[in-house]
Amino acid sequence: MSGAAALAGAVTGIQVGAAMVATRFVLDQTGPASLALLRYAIGALVLLPVLLATARVRIAGRDLLPIALLGVGQFGVLIALLNLGLQTVPAGRAALLFSTMPLLTLVLAVAAGRESPSVPKVTGVLLTLLGVALALGEGAFTGGPGWAGEAAILASASCGAACTILYRPYLGRYPALPVGVLAMLASIAFLAMPAAAEGFFAAVPGFTAAGWLAVAFIGISSGACFWLWLWALGRATPTRVAVFLTLSPVAASVLGGALLGEAVSPALAAGVACVALGIWFAHRPLPEGRPVRG
Structure with a gap:
């Protein structure tokens, strides 16, 4: 994985955490589907002028629907399931559950024949999960039962x-x-339908000035970083890109403590070090003679 692709993955992981903090700040001013719609509408507006200013690329008709469905899955279904889980699962536990995405990516990639498992890669993913658990502290494990919510977050x-x-x-x-x-x-x-059910199109959103700034940050950064995420995916294996998402709950913990006054685990520094070590392990090259897929 090139240094530029690694940097793109790291920036995206940190942005996801920062967007979580901004979302928590503004979510009491609108519905979750309405906020998601604004997020990706602003993101698209950021990317469209860049696309129009660059060389035109024609996507084959057979690929239009699959790419569109991937967008619905990533931005619609994923967000709906996550918000459903957050209704009953404490935020710390939810962040820890969602940070299993790199491990799930590795399992699915190996099952699909897209990647070959290796000791450094598996060790790195497991170390990043441990680091997230340490960074979040005991708040990741406390709270009442909520197996349905936990299942939604894992989904x-x-x-x-x-x-x-x-x-x-x-x-x-x-x-x-x-x-x-x-x-x-x-x-x-896709998001226009649930947003309409929340009354998004019935009136102008009533955000405060700070709320509009938070929405603008969420939208602009999401558009730019989704581009970086896809760019990195085109240059590295899925697991090596996804592992950077473990930076998001760490970033959310740091920024939430600094900006929202949320409690920060005393073990945060140890968690950050463990995440960094895990990312390093996941990107170690395979021994000579071992094939790399994807």
């Missing part, structure tokens, strides 16, 4: 893992930008 992580793998063939045929714009536009069409 959300599984959806993200599957999309991460399934994007790869299309990123081998087309640049990341047109793929990202098409996927995001499809998700907007």
Whole structure:
């Protein structure tokens, strides 16, 4: 994995955590589907001018629907399942459950023949999970029973893992930008339905000035970082990109403590070090003679 692809993955992982903090800040001012619609509508508006200013790429008709469905899965189904789980599962436990996405990505990629398992890769993924658990502290394990919510969050992580793998063939045929714009536009069409049920189109959203700034940050950063995410996926195996998502709960913990006054685990530094060590392990090269797929 090149240094540029690793940097793109790391920036995206941190952005996901920062967007979680901004979402928590503004979610009491609107519904979850309405916020998701605004997020990806702004993201698409950020990417469209860049796409129009660059060389035109025609996506084959047979690929339009699969890419659109991937967008619906990643931005619609994933978010719906995650929000459903967050209704009953404490935020710390939810973050830990969702951070299993790199491990799920590795399992699915191996099952699909897209990657070969290796000791460094498996060790790295497990170390990042341990690091997230340490960073979140005991809050990741406390709370009442909520198996249905936990199942929804794991299903959300599984959806993200599957999309991460399934994007790869299309990123081998087309640049990341047109793929990202098409996927995001499809998700907007999907999210318009639940947003309408929340009354999004009945009146102008009543955000405060700070709320609009948070929405703008969420949308602009999501558009830019989704482009970076796809760009990295086109240049590295799915697991090696997905492992950077373990930075998101760590970033959310740090920013939530600094900006929202949320409790920060005393073991945060140890968790960050463990996540960094896991990412390093996951990106160690295989011994000579071992094949690499994807």
